[in-house]
Amino acid sequence: MSETDIKVHDNQDESRLEIKADGLFAVAEYEITGDVIAFTHTLVPKEFGGRGYGTMLAAACIEKARKENLKVLPECSFIHAYMARHPETQSLAHSSVQF
Template sequence: MNTQNSQKNLDITHNEQDNRFETTVDGQTGYVSYQDRGDTLVYDHTEVPQALEGQGVGSALIKHALDYAREHDKKVVPQCPFVASYIDKHPDYQDLI
């Protein structure tokens, strides 16, 4: 991830039971949740603890979630405004919508 002040080498996991991609930094967990609708993933919420804001954690989670969708040939519905904004700023993900 090449954003300003970004966290490097985040360990992002796919928590399939809770339908979300998550990472824990300094005991704080951030995540992007989704609804699986077969060939489409609806990304409905991004949560980054206040202590981790501004460090690129949310962007890293979203990038990971979008890369997952691409790798699994799924379309994306960016219901979460943060996900929609990320896609707007990164046109290489427009094809997923």
């Protein structure tokens, strides 16, 4: 499988976004309450380092929030750091979030 074939899958049954490659999973777990999506835990295997999968996963988290008209509560440091580095995403942040 080439890296251009890598896609993020929204596994709604497990409440997580996933990337599967080389038999490994990168995941961003979420909880939706009302109009807020909280990203509670993100795991990107070290074997995925340098491939851009973490960025792809974080961008998919923001896109899910945007498409579903949800405010983002980045409880995990990975998504918080992504949003801090990408000011264009910060308008989606829940009012309690500081960058």
